Amino acid sequence: MSRAGPKAPRTLAEFMQKALEMEIEASQRYAEFADAMEMHNNREVADLFRRMSGIENRHAEQIMAEMGWKEPPPPTPGGFRWEGFEAPETIAVDEVHYLMQPYHALTLALASEERAERFFAQMAEAATTEPVRKAALELMGEEREHVELIRQWMQKVPKPDRNWADDPDPPRYTD
Amino acid sequence: MNDAVTLPETAEAAGPLTAKDYKSAYKPIWCPGCGDYSVLGAVTRAFALVQVRPENIAVVSGIGCSSRIPAYTSCYGFHGVHGRSLAAATGLKVARPDLTVLVACGDGDGYSIGGNHFLHACRRNVDLTYIVMDNHVYGMTKGQPSPTTEPDWDSKLAPGGTGVRSFHPLVIALASGANFVARAFSGDPNGTAEIIAQAIRHPGFSFVEILSPCVTFRPEQRSWKEQARPSPVGPTGDAAQAARRLMTDDGFNIGVLYTGDRTPYPLGPRGTRRSIAELEAEFTL
DSSP states (O other): OOOSOSOOOSSHHHHHHHHHHHHHHHHHHHHHHHHHHHHTTOHHHHHHHHHHHHHHHHHHHHHHHHHTOSSOOOOOTTOOOOSSSSOTTOOOGGGOOTTOOHHHHHHHHHHHHHHHHHHHHHHHHHOSSHHHHHHHHHHHHHHHHHHHHHHHHHHTSOOOOTTTTOOSSOSOOOO | OOSOOOOOSSHHHHOSOOGGGGBOSOOOOSOTTOTHHHHHHHHHHHHHHHTOOGGGEEEEEOSSSGGGGGGGBSSEEEEOSTTOHHHHHHHHHHHOTTSEEEEEEEHHIIIIITHHHHHHHHHHTOSOEEEEEEOSSBTTTTOBOOTTSOTTOOBTTBTTOOOOOOOOHHHHHHHHTOSEEEEEETTOHHHHHHHHHHHHHSSSOEEEEEEOOOTTTOGGGGGHHHHOEEOSSOOBSOHHHHHHHHHHSOSOEEEEEEEOOOOOOOOSOOSSOOOHHHHHHHTOO
16 A cells, blocks of 8 residues: 655655645544534534544644645645555544444544654654754644643543444344 | 535636535535545545536436435536436537536446446447446445445345356446546545546546445445555556456556547537427427
């Protein structure tokens, strides 16, 4: 599945463009999840995903403001590509379940923030220019804070019981 | 057109359109986790890549989960009869060559009920883009095996599996004359958008098979994201070479596999034009 090794973009602008892309993609995916959960009357998880989408969107706005961008810059042809199919902070579409609970949603969010932290650590390691290395370390620190915040958040929500996915009227009968 | 964002009169007035401009106000009702969400995202991104305005695009579908897609775009849409999306789309494109026509359906609708239309749409080579969201199951009707289901897929509705060989849509498309053949994966929405955009730009009949997991009836398809990878080789214009590649790969190589140069079916009115009244007169008893 790998497309490229962990090479870092050369310029700060290109690096921040990828960081922005990552935040936008994560925000959009959370919004999609929120819509899906709303349609399935799972309001609690929908609200949580909506909140996460807002948080990622604010991060994107912060990057835009820091770089003085009014619009996200167009992708650099032949530029840096993600190692997988999607940005490290994006949760795969198939990871959600219509009966999932806030704890599950936060578990997914935690994993995504941890992937983002690891990604920026790799970028700091692979950076060939000082501005990119510095920015990568800064963003890694921010992601680490998010990891911590989500861990604290998880303490406040109940852990699901073993039968959380039991549906008295399931779409699929297996017995 | 579906409920949509208000677009300015001209493209110049607004700058480039974005994926958001092609989404309608309707929210999809697919199961959470369904690959079709990503396909919808990829389709709207592809439209933004080709920068054709929504009112110049028609999305035509058949019946099934994936065929709900026209309602979720801000383009013109036609949710047609089971298996007949290609027939409707062919008529539309021939009558309105100015429209970009994207046809969308699933593996049951496209390869079983609409299987015959698929063969002849490839053969006719009308300038259409045909995307099939393939999850190897009839999802909307609760999990019956479809033409692409593996013969040994054991389920309550097909105990022990059907024992019937799976249909190979890409080889069939190639052999039947499709001018562009590609495989995409819903877990790669950016790559899928690029492939669909290429398919739209390519003249003639373009076929894109999109692996799109059904997490409800085929939860094991979650492993597709570990199996799918970019094709190690680029597209070829040699149909024989493309066929060899397709027959020997494991079904998870993603990318454009074949780009042909057949002349597309001529569009627009042909022959002697007759009025509706004249046509009607022929059928008057």
